[in-house]
Amino acid sequence: MHKDATRGRTEVSDHDQLLVIVDPVARRSDGESVRIAKDVLSAGAEAKICLPEGPEEFSRALARRGSRRPVLLGDDHALLRAVTLLHRERDLAEGALSLVPIGAPEALEVAHALGVPSSTPAAARAALEGAVRRLDLLVDDSDGVVLGDLLVPAVPVPAPAAPSVWGTCRSLVRTLVPPAVRTHPLRVEADGVLLADVDAPLEALTARSVAGTAEVTVRPPAAPPRRATAHTLTVSGPDFRYRADGRLTGPVRRRTWTVRAGAWGLRLPRV
Template structure:
Protein backbone atom coordinates (compact mmCIF):
# COMPACT_ATOMS: atom_id res chain seq x y z
CA UNK A 1 0.00 0.00 0.00
CA UNK A 2 1.31 3.45 -0.88
CA UNK A 3 0.12 6.75 0.49
CA UNK A 4 0.57 10.39 -0.47
CA UNK A 5 -0.83 13.59 0.94
CA UNK A 6 -0.56 16.49 -1.51
CA UNK A 7 -1.77 19.88 -0.35
CA UNK A 8 -5.34 20.89 -1.13
CA UNK A 9 -7.09 24.22 -1.23
CA UNK A 10 -10.30 23.20 0.58
CA UNK A 11 -11.13 22.31 4.14
CA UNK A 12 -12.01 18.71 3.32
CA UNK A 13 -9.92 15.96 4.89
CA UNK A 14 -10.33 12.88 2.72
CA UNK A 15 -9.02 9.34 2.76
CA UNK A 16 -9.15 8.09 -0.85
CA UNK A 17 -9.23 4.29 -0.90
CA UNK A 18 -8.49 2.97 -4.38
CA UNK A 19 -9.56 -0.62 -4.98
CA UNK A 20 -6.95 -2.63 -6.93
CA UNK A 21 -9.56 -3.88 -9.39
CA UNK A 22 -10.42 -0.29 -10.27
CA UNK A 23 -6.79 0.47 -11.11
CA UNK A 24 -6.61 -2.54 -13.39
CA UNK A 25 -9.98 -1.96 -15.03
CA UNK A 26 -9.73 1.78 -15.80
CA UNK A 27 -6.53 3.45 -14.65
CA UNK A 28 -7.38 6.67 -16.48
CA UNK A 29 -10.63 7.19 -14.58
CA UNK A 30 -8.77 6.52 -11.33
CA UNK A 31 -6.15 9.14 -12.25
CA UNK A 32 -8.82 11.70 -13.12
CA UNK A 33 -10.63 11.10 -9.84
CA UNK A 34 -7.38 11.52 -7.87
CA UNK A 35 -6.62 14.80 -9.68
CA UNK A 36 -10.08 16.27 -9.04
CA UNK A 37 -10.10 15.27 -5.38
CA UNK A 38 -6.53 16.45 -4.73
CA UNK A 39 -7.27 19.81 -6.33
CA UNK A 40 -10.20 20.42 -3.99
CA UNK A 41 -9.22 18.84 -0.71
CA UNK A 42 -6.44 17.65 1.58
CA UNK A 43 -6.27 14.04 0.47
CA UNK A 44 -4.48 10.92 1.60
CA UNK A 45 -4.34 8.46 -1.29
CA UNK A 46 -4.20 4.79 -0.34
CA UNK A 47 -3.51 2.22 -3.05
CA UNK A 48 -4.67 -0.92 -1.28
CA UNK A 49 -3.28 -4.09 -2.84
CA UNK A 50 -5.52 -6.47 -0.89
CA UNK A 51 -8.77 -6.49 1.12
CA UNK A 52 -6.70 -6.57 4.32
CA UNK A 53 -4.82 -3.41 3.37
CA UNK A 54 -8.12 -1.79 2.39
CA UNK A 55 -9.53 -2.65 5.82
CA UNK A 56 -6.46 -1.42 7.72
CA UNK A 57 -6.46 1.91 5.90
CA UNK A 58 -10.14 2.44 6.58
CA UNK A 59 -9.69 1.61 10.27
CA UNK A 60 -6.86 4.14 10.56
CA UNK A 61 -8.64 6.96 8.75
CA UNK A 62 -8.85 9.16 11.84
CA UNK A 63 -10.99 12.23 11.15
CA UNK A 64 -10.72 11.87 7.38
CA UNK A 65 -13.89 11.19 5.40
CA UNK A 66 -13.52 8.01 3.31
CA UNK A 67 -13.86 8.12 -0.47
CA UNK A 68 -13.93 4.70 -2.14
CA UNK A 69 -12.78 4.41 -5.75
CA UNK A 70 -14.13 1.15 -7.11
CA UNK A 71 -17.28 -0.82 -7.79
CA UNK A 72 -20.22 -2.19 -5.77
CA UNK A 73 -17.98 -4.79 -4.12
CA UNK A 74 -15.66 -2.08 -2.78
CA UNK A 75 -18.58 0.00 -1.48
CA UNK A 76 -20.12 -3.00 0.25
CA UNK A 77 -16.75 -3.92 1.76
CA UNK A 78 -16.41 -0.44 3.26
CA UNK A 79 -19.95 -0.33 4.65
CA UNK A 80 -19.63 -3.84 6.09
CA UNK A 81 -16.42 -2.98 7.90
CA UNK A 82 -17.76 0.28 9.35
CA UNK A 83 -20.85 -1.61 10.50
CA UNK A 84 -18.74 -4.27 12.23
CA UNK A 85 -16.74 -1.51 13.93
CA UNK A 86 -19.99 0.22 14.91
CA UNK A 87 -18.83 3.43 13.25
CA UNK A 88 -21.44 3.81 10.50
CA UNK A 89 -23.40 6.39 12.48
CA UNK A 90 -20.41 8.74 12.54
CA UNK A 91 -19.27 8.22 8.96
CA UNK A 92 -20.40 9.32 5.51
CA UNK A 93 -18.95 7.50 2.52
CA UNK A 94 -18.35 8.74 -1.00
CA UNK A 95 -17.99 6.47 -4.02
CA UNK A 96 -16.20 7.11 -7.31
CA UNK A 97 -17.68 4.35 -9.51
CA UNK A 98 -15.02 2.56 -11.55
CA UNK A 99 -15.70 -0.88 -12.97
CA UNK A 100 -17.73 -2.85 -15.48
CA UNK A 101 -21.34 -1.75 -15.90
CA UNK A 102 -22.80 -4.84 -14.20
CA UNK A 103 -20.64 -4.22 -11.12
CA UNK A 104 -22.00 -0.68 -10.68
CA UNK A 105 -25.75 -1.35 -10.75
CA UNK A 106 -26.11 -0.89 -6.99
CA UNK A 107 -24.08 2.34 -6.95
CA UNK A 108 -26.19 3.95 -9.65
CA UNK A 109 -29.43 2.72 -8.07
CA UNK A 110 -28.36 4.51 -4.87
CA UNK A 111 -27.88 7.75 -6.80
CA UNK A 112 -24.10 7.87 -7.24
CA UNK A 113 -23.29 9.92 -10.38
CA UNK A 114 -21.91 8.17 -13.43
CA UNK A 115 -18.40 9.15 -14.44
CA UNK A 116 -15.26 9.90 -12.47
CA UNK A 117 -15.42 13.70 -12.72
CA UNK A 118 -19.06 14.05 -11.65
CA UNK A 119 -18.62 11.58 -8.79
CA UNK A 120 -15.41 13.24 -7.57
CA UNK A 121 -17.07 16.65 -7.57
CA UNK A 122 -19.96 15.17 -5.63
CA UNK A 123 -17.48 13.79 -3.08
CA UNK A 124 -16.21 17.35 -2.61
CA UNK A 125 -19.43 19.35 -2.79
CA UNK A 126 -22.29 16.90 -2.26
CA UNK A 127 -24.43 16.31 0.80
CA UNK A 128 -24.51 13.23 3.02
CA UNK A 129 -27.84 11.41 2.85
CA UNK A 130 -28.72 8.97 5.60
CA UNK A 131 -29.97 5.69 4.16
CA UNK A 132 -31.63 2.64 5.65
CA UNK A 133 -29.73 -0.61 6.00
CA UNK A 134 -30.85 -4.22 6.20
CA UNK A 135 -28.89 -6.10 8.88
CA UNK A 136 -29.21 -9.85 9.33
CA UNK A 137 -28.83 -11.95 12.45
CA UNK A 138 -25.25 -12.88 11.51
CA UNK A 139 -24.31 -9.17 11.31
CA UNK A 140 -24.30 -9.10 7.52
CA UNK A 141 -25.55 -5.99 5.73
CA UNK A 142 -27.64 -5.37 2.61
CA UNK A 143 -27.55 -1.95 0.96
CA UNK A 144 -30.06 -2.62 -1.79
CA UNK A 145 -32.01 -5.85 -2.23
CA UNK A 146 -31.82 -9.45 -1.15
CA UNK A 147 -33.53 -12.21 -3.07
CA UNK A 148 -34.20 -15.92 -2.77
CA UNK A 149 -34.89 -17.11 -6.31
CA UNK A 150 -36.11 -20.53 -7.31
CA UNK A 151 -33.37 -22.77 -8.67
CA UNK A 152 -33.64 -23.71 -12.33
CA UNK A 153 -32.08 -27.09 -13.09
CA UNK A 154 -29.61 -27.46 -15.93
CA UNK A 155 -31.23 -28.77 -19.14
CA UNK A 156 -30.93 -32.50 -19.57
CA UNK A 157 -28.58 -35.12 -18.12
CA UNK A 158 -25.79 -35.93 -17.68
CA UNK A 159 -24.89 -33.28 -15.11
CA UNK A 160 -21.46 -32.74 -13.67
CA UNK A 161 -20.92 -31.11 -10.30
CA UNK A 162 -19.46 -28.07 -12.11
CA UNK A 163 -22.55 -27.74 -14.34
CA UNK A 164 -24.82 -27.87 -11.31
CA UNK A 165 -22.78 -25.23 -9.48
CA UNK A 166 -22.74 -22.91 -12.48
CA UNK A 167 -26.51 -23.19 -12.89
CA UNK A 168 -27.13 -22.45 -9.22
CA UNK A 169 -24.79 -19.44 -9.15
CA UNK A 170 -26.29 -18.06 -12.37
CA UNK A 171 -29.79 -18.24 -10.91
CA UNK A 172 -28.64 -16.39 -7.79
CA UNK A 173 -26.46 -13.71 -9.37
CA UNK A 174 -28.85 -12.81 -12.16
CA UNK A 175 -32.21 -14.26 -11.09
CA UNK A 176 -34.88 -14.31 -13.76
CA UNK A 177 -38.34 -13.00 -12.92
CA UNK A 178 -40.83 -15.70 -12.00
CA UNK A 179 -41.92 -17.54 -15.11
CA UNK A 180 -43.86 -20.66 -15.90
CA UNK A 181 -42.17 -21.20 -19.28
CA UNK A 182 -39.62 -23.67 -17.88
CA UNK A 183 -39.14 -26.06 -14.95
CA UNK A 184 -38.16 -24.60 -11.59
CA UNK A 185 -37.53 -26.12 -8.20
CA UNK A 186 -39.73 -24.02 -5.93
CA UNK A 187 -38.75 -23.43 -2.32
CA UNK A 188 -40.83 -24.46 0.65
CA UNK A 189 -40.24 -21.47 2.89
CA UNK A 190 -41.86 -19.95 5.92
CA UNK A 191 -41.88 -16.15 5.66
CA UNK A 192 -42.81 -13.87 8.55
CA UNK A 193 -42.94 -10.06 8.51
CA UNK A 194 -43.03 -8.25 11.86
CA UNK A 195 -44.23 -11.49 13.44
CA UNK A 196 -47.09 -12.00 10.96
CA UNK A 197 -47.02 -15.23 8.94
CA UNK A 198 -47.08 -14.47 5.21
CA UNK A 199 -46.25 -17.89 3.81
CA UNK A 200 -45.87 -21.35 5.29
CA UNK A 201 -44.05 -24.48 4.20
CA UNK A 202 -47.13 -25.99 2.57
CA UNK A 203 -47.22 -23.24 -0.09
CA UNK A 204 -44.10 -23.40 -2.35
CA UNK A 205 -42.63 -20.12 -3.57
CA UNK A 206 -40.70 -19.27 -6.72
CA UNK A 207 -39.02 -16.26 -5.18
CA UNK A 208 -38.81 -13.91 -2.21
CA UNK A 209 -37.28 -10.44 -2.26
CA UNK A 210 -36.70 -7.87 0.47
CA UNK A 211 -35.49 -4.31 -0.17
CA UNK A 212 -35.13 -1.33 2.14
CA UNK A 213 -37.15 1.61 0.84
CA UNK A 214 -34.21 4.01 1.16
CA UNK A 215 -35.01 6.28 4.08
CA UNK A 216 -38.48 5.27 5.23
CA UNK A 217 -37.52 2.80 7.96
CA UNK A 218 -39.39 -0.03 6.22
CA UNK A 219 -38.63 -2.77 3.72
CA UNK A 220 -40.72 -3.96 0.79
CA UNK A 221 -41.29 -7.72 0.99
CA UNK A 222 -42.45 -9.50 -2.16
CA UNK A 223 -43.38 -13.19 -2.36
CA UNK A 224 -43.99 -14.97 -5.67
CA UNK A 225 -45.80 -18.25 -5.06
CA UNK A 226 -45.49 -21.30 -7.28
CA UNK A 227 -49.19 -20.94 -8.10
CA UNK A 228 -48.56 -17.55 -9.74
CA UNK A 229 -49.70 -15.25 -6.94
CA UNK A 230 -47.72 -12.21 -5.76
CA UNK A 231 -47.94 -10.85 -2.23
CA UNK A 232 -46.37 -7.53 -1.19
CA UNK A 233 -46.14 -6.05 2.30
CA UNK A 234 -44.05 -3.50 4.21
CA UNK A 235 -42.20 -4.50 7.36
CA UNK A 236 -39.38 -3.61 9.73
CA UNK A 237 -38.18 -7.20 10.15
CA UNK A 238 -38.45 -10.31 7.97
CA UNK A 239 -37.66 -13.90 8.92
CA UNK A 240 -37.30 -16.66 6.32
CA UNK A 241 -36.92 -20.29 7.37
CA UNK A 242 -37.19 -23.75 5.87
CA UNK A 243 -34.97 -26.34 4.19
CA UNK A 244 -31.48 -25.15 3.31
CA UNK A 245 -31.65 -22.15 1.00
CA UNK A 246 -29.22 -19.70 -0.54
CA UNK A 247 -29.85 -16.02 -1.10
CA UNK A 248 -28.36 -13.11 -2.99
CA UNK A 249 -27.62 -10.03 -0.86
CA UNK A 250 -26.77 -7.11 -3.15
CA UNK A 251 -23.97 -8.65 -5.24
CA UNK A 252 -23.00 -11.54 -3.00
CA UNK A 253 -24.39 -15.06 -2.74
CA UNK A 254 -24.72 -16.44 0.80
CA UNK A 255 -25.86 -19.66 2.44
CA UNK A 256 -27.05 -22.30 2.63
CA UNK A 257 -28.95 -21.44 5.80
CA UNK A 258 -32.11 -22.76 7.41
CA UNK A 259 -33.28 -19.50 8.93
CA UNK A 260 -32.33 -15.85 8.63
CA UNK A 261 -33.82 -12.63 9.93
CA UNK A 262 -33.26 -9.23 8.34
CA UNK A 263 -34.08 -6.01 10.21
CA UNK A 264 -34.25 -2.47 8.85
CA UNK A 265 -31.94 0.02 10.56
CA UNK A 266 -33.35 3.44 9.74
CA UNK A 267 -30.78 6.01 8.58
CA UNK A 268 -27.95 3.67 9.58
CA UNK A 269 -25.38 4.79 7.03
CA UNK A 270 -24.46 7.91 5.09
CA UNK A 271 -23.67 8.27 1.39
CA UNK A 272 -22.56 11.55 -0.15
CA UNK A 273 -24.83 12.33 -3.11
CA UNK A 274 -25.44 15.37 -5.31
CA UNK A 275 -27.21 18.17 -3.51
CA UNK A 276 -30.96 17.77 -3.94
CA UNK A 277 -30.75 14.07 -4.79
Protein backbone atom coordinates in the same frame (compact mmCIF):
# COMPACT_ATOMS: atom_id res chain seq x y z
CA MET B 1 -6.64 29.11 6.47
CA HIS B 2 -2.97 29.84 5.74
CA LYS B 3 -0.38 29.00 3.16
CA ASP B 4 1.80 25.97 3.72
CA ALA B 5 5.24 27.30 2.87
CA THR B 6 6.67 23.86 2.11
CA ARG B 7 3.97 22.86 -0.34
CA GLY B 8 2.81 26.22 -1.70
CA ARG B 9 -0.87 25.41 -1.32
CA THR B 10 -3.69 26.50 0.92
CA GLU B 11 -4.11 24.37 4.02
CA VAL B 12 -7.65 23.12 4.39
CA SER B 13 -9.73 22.18 7.40
CA ASP B 14 -10.10 18.65 8.74
CA HIS B 15 -13.51 18.52 7.06
CA ASP B 16 -11.79 18.85 3.67
CA GLN B 17 -9.14 16.22 4.27
CA LEU B 18 -9.83 13.05 2.35
CA LEU B 19 -8.64 9.47 2.56
CA VAL B 20 -8.91 8.16 -1.00
CA ILE B 21 -8.92 4.35 -0.96
CA VAL B 22 -8.36 2.90 -4.43
CA ASP B 23 -9.72 -0.63 -4.68
CA PRO B 24 -7.20 -2.95 -6.38
CA VAL B 25 -9.85 -4.17 -8.85
CA ALA B 26 -10.42 -0.57 -9.98
CA ARG B 27 -6.68 -0.06 -10.51
CA ARG B 28 -6.46 -3.16 -12.67
CA SER B 29 -9.66 -2.62 -14.65
CA ASP B 30 -9.61 1.12 -15.42
CA GLY B 31 -6.43 2.96 -14.49
CA GLU B 32 -7.41 6.02 -16.55
CA SER B 33 -10.62 6.59 -14.55
CA VAL B 34 -8.64 6.15 -11.34
CA ARG B 35 -6.19 8.83 -12.52
CA ILE B 36 -9.02 11.25 -13.41
CA ALA B 37 -10.72 10.73 -10.04
CA LYS B 38 -7.48 11.29 -8.12
CA ASP B 39 -6.79 14.49 -10.10
CA VAL B 40 -10.26 15.93 -9.40
CA LEU B 41 -10.15 15.03 -5.71
CA SER B 42 -6.59 16.27 -5.16
CA ALA B 43 -7.44 19.57 -6.87
CA GLY B 44 -10.37 20.19 -4.52
CA ALA B 45 -9.05 18.98 -1.16
CA GLU B 46 -6.06 17.61 0.67
CA ALA B 47 -6.19 13.98 -0.37
CA LYS B 48 -4.16 11.12 1.05
CA ILE B 49 -4.10 8.34 -1.54
CA CYS B 50 -4.13 4.75 -0.27
CA LEU B 51 -3.49 1.80 -2.60
CA PRO B 52 -4.35 -1.39 -0.67
CA GLU B 53 -3.31 -4.67 -2.25
CA GLY B 54 -6.13 -6.73 -0.73
CA PRO B 55 -9.04 -6.84 1.74
CA GLU B 56 -6.83 -6.75 4.87
CA GLU B 57 -5.00 -3.61 3.77
CA PHE B 58 -8.32 -2.10 2.71
CA SER B 59 -9.69 -2.74 6.22
CA ARG B 60 -6.62 -1.29 7.95
CA ALA B 61 -6.70 1.85 5.81
CA LEU B 62 -10.36 2.48 6.61
CA ALA B 63 -9.84 1.80 10.32
CA ARG B 64 -6.95 4.29 10.47
CA ARG B 65 -8.74 7.09 8.63
CA GLY B 66 -8.76 9.39 11.67
CA SER B 67 -10.55 12.64 10.84
CA ARG B 68 -10.22 12.21 7.10
CA ARG B 69 -13.37 11.61 5.05
CA PRO B 70 -13.17 8.25 3.23
CA VAL B 71 -13.65 8.29 -0.53
CA LEU B 72 -13.75 4.90 -2.26
CA LEU B 73 -12.66 4.38 -5.85
CA GLY B 74 -14.21 1.09 -6.88
CA ASP B 75 -17.39 -0.88 -7.49
CA ASP B 76 -20.33 -2.18 -5.47
CA HIS B 77 -18.13 -4.75 -3.72
CA ALA B 78 -15.81 -2.00 -2.45
CA LEU B 79 -18.77 -0.01 -1.13
CA LEU B 80 -20.32 -3.06 0.50
CA ARG B 81 -16.97 -3.99 2.09
CA ALA B 82 -16.62 -0.51 3.59
CA VAL B 83 -20.18 -0.37 4.93
CA THR B 84 -19.80 -3.86 6.42
CA LEU B 85 -16.54 -2.93 8.16
CA LEU B 86 -17.94 0.29 9.60
CA HIS B 87 -21.12 -1.51 10.72
CA ARG B 88 -19.11 -4.15 12.56
CA GLU B 89 -17.03 -1.41 14.20
CA ARG B 90 -20.34 0.26 15.19
CA ASP B 91 -19.02 3.36 13.44
CA LEU B 92 -21.59 3.88 10.68
CA ALA B 93 -23.42 6.69 12.44
CA GLU B 94 -20.34 8.93 12.31
CA GLY B 95 -19.53 10.72 9.09
CA ALA B 96 -20.34 9.43 5.62
CA LEU B 97 -18.82 7.53 2.74
CA SER B 98 -18.24 8.73 -0.80
CA LEU B 99 -17.89 6.52 -3.86
CA VAL B 100 -16.41 7.20 -7.27
CA PRO B 101 -17.74 4.22 -9.25
CA ILE B 102 -15.10 2.44 -11.32
CA GLY B 103 -15.80 -0.95 -12.85
CA ALA B 104 -18.04 -2.83 -15.25
CA PRO B 105 -21.67 -1.63 -15.44
CA GLU B 106 -22.99 -4.87 -13.94
CA ALA B 107 -20.69 -4.34 -10.94
CA LEU B 108 -22.11 -0.86 -10.27
CA GLU B 109 -25.85 -1.49 -10.21
CA VAL B 110 -26.19 -0.88 -6.46
CA ALA B 111 -24.17 2.36 -6.58
CA HIS B 112 -26.21 3.80 -9.41
CA ALA B 113 -29.50 2.74 -7.78
CA LEU B 114 -28.43 4.67 -4.68
CA GLY B 115 -27.86 7.82 -6.75
CA VAL B 116 -24.10 7.82 -7.31
CA PRO B 117 -23.33 9.49 -10.68
CA SER B 118 -22.01 7.20 -13.42
CA SER B 119 -19.53 9.82 -14.65
CA THR B 120 -16.14 9.71 -12.90
CA PRO B 121 -15.67 13.53 -12.73
CA ALA B 122 -19.28 14.05 -11.55
CA ALA B 123 -18.93 11.43 -8.82
CA ALA B 124 -15.61 12.94 -7.70
CA ARG B 125 -17.20 16.40 -7.53
CA ALA B 126 -20.07 14.95 -5.48
CA ALA B 127 -17.48 13.52 -3.07
CA LEU B 128 -16.08 17.04 -2.67
CA GLU B 129 -19.22 19.17 -2.72
CA GLY B 130 -22.22 16.86 -2.36
CA ALA B 131 -24.69 16.49 0.49
CA VAL B 132 -24.88 13.55 2.87
CA ARG B 133 -28.00 11.42 2.47
CA ARG B 134 -28.87 9.03 5.28
CA LEU B 135 -29.82 5.62 3.92
CA ASP B 136 -31.49 2.54 5.37
CA LEU B 137 -29.72 -0.76 5.87
CA LEU B 138 -30.88 -4.36 6.14
CA VAL B 139 -28.81 -6.10 8.83
CA ASP B 140 -28.98 -9.85 9.30
CA ASP B 141 -28.46 -11.97 12.40
CA SER B 142 -24.91 -12.86 11.31
CA ASP B 143 -23.98 -9.14 11.17
CA GLY B 144 -24.13 -9.04 7.37
CA VAL B 145 -25.59 -6.01 5.62
CA VAL B 146 -27.68 -5.43 2.49
CA LEU B 147 -27.55 -2.08 0.70
CA GLY B 148 -29.95 -2.82 -2.15
CA ASP B 149 -31.99 -5.85 -3.18
CA LEU B 150 -32.32 -9.16 -1.35
CA LEU B 151 -33.45 -12.25 -3.30
CA VAL B 152 -34.41 -15.51 -1.57
CA PRO B 153 -33.62 -18.12 -2.70
CA ALA B 154 -30.79 -17.10 -4.99
CA VAL B 155 -31.56 -17.75 -8.62
CA PRO B 156 -28.57 -19.24 -10.46
CA VAL B 157 -27.16 -17.14 -13.28
CA PRO B 158 -27.49 -19.23 -16.47
CA ALA B 159 -24.27 -19.98 -18.31
CA PRO B 160 -24.08 -18.63 -21.87
CA ALA B 161 -24.96 -21.16 -24.53
CA ALA B 162 -22.01 -22.80 -26.26
CA PRO B 163 -21.38 -21.35 -29.76
CA SER B 164 -22.04 -24.68 -31.47
CA VAL B 165 -24.78 -26.72 -33.00
CA TRP B 166 -25.56 -28.16 -29.55
CA GLY B 167 -25.94 -24.67 -28.14
CA THR B 168 -28.32 -23.79 -30.97
CA CYS B 169 -30.35 -26.96 -30.33
CA ARG B 170 -30.63 -26.19 -26.60
CA SER B 171 -31.80 -22.66 -27.35
CA LEU B 172 -34.46 -24.00 -29.73
CA VAL B 173 -35.69 -26.52 -27.15
CA ARG B 174 -35.94 -23.77 -24.50
CA THR B 175 -38.00 -21.68 -26.92
CA LEU B 176 -40.40 -24.50 -27.75
CA VAL B 177 -40.66 -25.99 -24.25
CA PRO B 178 -40.94 -23.43 -21.43
CA PRO B 179 -38.83 -24.36 -18.39
CA ALA B 180 -40.64 -25.81 -15.40
CA VAL B 181 -41.27 -23.40 -12.54
CA ARG B 182 -39.05 -24.19 -9.56
CA THR B 183 -40.61 -23.81 -6.13
CA HIS B 184 -39.04 -23.73 -2.68
CA PRO B 185 -40.54 -24.77 0.68
CA LEU B 186 -39.77 -21.72 2.80
CA ARG B 187 -41.43 -20.17 5.82
CA VAL B 188 -41.59 -16.36 5.57
CA GLU B 189 -42.54 -14.10 8.47
CA ALA B 190 -42.75 -10.30 8.32
CA ASP B 191 -42.94 -8.72 11.79
CA GLY B 192 -44.23 -12.10 12.99
CA VAL B 193 -46.99 -12.28 10.38
CA LEU B 194 -46.85 -15.46 8.29
CA LEU B 195 -46.62 -14.72 4.55
CA ALA B 196 -45.70 -18.22 3.34
CA ASP B 197 -45.07 -21.66 4.82
CA VAL B 198 -43.23 -24.81 3.83
CA ASP B 199 -46.43 -26.66 2.89
CA ALA B 200 -47.13 -24.09 0.14
CA PRO B 201 -43.81 -23.65 -1.72
CA LEU B 202 -43.05 -20.31 -3.33
CA GLU B 203 -41.03 -19.29 -6.37
CA ALA B 204 -39.06 -16.54 -4.65
CA LEU B 205 -39.24 -13.50 -2.42
CA THR B 206 -37.58 -10.13 -2.76
CA ALA B 207 -37.00 -7.42 -0.20
CA ARG B 208 -35.37 -4.02 0.02
CA SER B 209 -35.35 -1.25 2.61
CA VAL B 210 -37.41 1.82 1.71
CA ALA B 211 -38.34 4.73 4.00
CA GLY B 212 -37.49 2.91 7.21
CA THR B 213 -39.18 -0.42 6.44
CA ALA B 214 -38.55 -3.46 4.27
CA GLU B 215 -40.78 -3.86 1.23
CA VAL B 216 -41.30 -7.63 0.92
CA THR B 217 -42.77 -9.38 -2.13
CA VAL B 218 -43.59 -13.10 -2.00
CA ARG B 219 -44.19 -14.83 -5.34
CA PRO B 220 -46.31 -18.01 -5.15
CA PRO B 221 -46.54 -20.15 -8.30
CA ALA B 222 -49.53 -19.41 -10.55
CA ALA B 223 -50.86 -16.71 -8.22
CA PRO B 224 -50.49 -12.93 -7.84
CA PRO B 225 -47.56 -11.79 -5.67
CA ARG B 226 -48.22 -10.94 -2.02
CA ARG B 227 -46.68 -7.76 -0.64
CA ALA B 228 -46.03 -6.49 2.86
CA THR B 229 -43.94 -3.92 4.72
CA ALA B 230 -42.11 -4.84 7.90
CA HIS B 231 -39.21 -3.95 10.16
CA THR B 232 -38.11 -7.58 10.54
CA LEU B 233 -38.09 -10.38 7.96
CA THR B 234 -37.39 -14.03 8.87
CA VAL B 235 -36.94 -16.83 6.32
CA SER B 236 -36.50 -20.46 7.34
CA GLY B 237 -36.73 -23.92 5.80
CA PRO B 238 -34.48 -26.50 4.14
CA ASP B 239 -31.00 -25.28 3.21
CA PHE B 240 -31.31 -22.25 0.96
CA ARG B 241 -29.02 -19.65 -0.55
CA TYR B 242 -29.78 -15.98 -1.02
CA ARG B 243 -28.41 -13.19 -3.16
CA ALA B 244 -27.82 -9.74 -1.65
CA ASP B 245 -26.23 -6.86 -3.57
CA GLY B 246 -25.14 -9.35 -6.22
CA ARG B 247 -23.35 -11.63 -3.75
CA LEU B 248 -24.34 -15.23 -3.05
CA THR B 249 -24.58 -16.40 0.58
CA GLY B 250 -25.47 -19.75 2.13
CA PRO B 251 -26.65 -22.36 2.45
CA VAL B 252 -28.47 -21.48 5.66
CA ARG B 253 -31.61 -22.82 7.33
CA ARG B 254 -32.78 -19.62 8.97
CA ARG B 255 -31.97 -15.95 8.59
CA THR B 256 -33.53 -12.80 10.02
CA TRP B 257 -33.05 -9.32 8.55
CA THR B 258 -33.86 -6.12 10.45
CA VAL B 259 -34.19 -2.64 8.95
CA ARG B 260 -31.95 0.06 10.42
CA ALA B 261 -33.46 3.35 9.29
CA GLY B 262 -30.94 6.03 8.29
CA ALA B 263 -28.09 3.80 9.46
CA TRP B 264 -25.41 5.09 7.12
CA GLY B 265 -24.52 8.15 5.12
CA LEU B 266 -23.53 8.46 1.46
CA ARG B 267 -22.41 11.73 -0.09
CA LEU B 268 -24.41 12.36 -3.26
CA PRO B 269 -24.92 15.32 -5.64
CA ARG B 270 -26.98 18.14 -4.23
CA VAL B 271 -30.47 18.38 -5.70
